Amino acid sequence: MIGLKDKNIVLIGGGSGNAALLRGLKYYTDNITVLVNVVDDGGSSGRIRRNIDMIPPGDIRNCLVALADDDNEMKAIVAKRFDDGTISNESLGNLLFVALYEITKDYLTTIDTIRNILSVKAGVLPITTECIQLAAVLRNGDEVVGESRIASESVLRQSPVERIKLIPEDTSLLEECRTAIRQAHVIIYSPGSLYTSLMPDLLVGDIVEELEKSSAMRIYMVNAMSEQGETDGYTVSDMVRAVEKHTDKRKIIDTVIYNTAPIPEDILLRYADECAAPIAAEIDGELASRYDFIGDDIISTAGGTVRHDAGKLWKILERI
16 A cells, blocks of 8 residues: 555645645655646736747746755756846746747746756646636626736725636646646645636636546645635635636535634734735535535744645645
């Protein structure tokens, strides 16, 4: 019987949630494949998208850097961001991605080259290699196009996100992602932004069908904190129902893991300044009949930031 560290683990998501979890998980196993969304249109990635017809490299780069050994000399170079001059606010890793792609004309070759530079053993894959945009329909009927605009426009128009969609909607799932899902023993929906990090992955091609028929343990890691303009006032049940709403209630989750640990008052106050609060640990009885819910201490507050703790997650995974 193989142990957890020898099982194939697939993470699905994007943004800082993926990267934060990967920084810790890499110490427990190399058998990780990350499926990353490609809807980012802000900052350096946004400028690249506007000037070059290619997928945004930012989230992919962040995952690769997170997976690199801490003593790898190239890690700081790939993570380097310029502070001034004509390339102010540009990431060296993003520029390297662009240069390699222009040479190879192949995204996977480009990613593998950077993986080799950073000596990363885990796999990192874009969920699709098609250039797509994210759009949100707000409760008032307004449509907002652009991943980086959704939360701010929701706040400005005082209308929460009703649903999101991809443009174009008929986007193809990367075949290598399909293979990773089929070979997975554990699938984790990582705790990035619900509507702009996780949900875009779940709308690509026929991924929901692949996830539904997967024999893997499918785990939804619920965010510990809400995000203004996305999940204001959400409970654990609200998070799960949002996923169900966007996946036609297909059975793609077995277990829901959420945080029950208290958060220090000083940290709560700082988050409150950003209109963020803990996701309430409230479980709807109807949902409880269909999913396994595990509430536990799964966070770290080191540095004054609430993050999911990979070590605590690993212990739960070993247990279940």
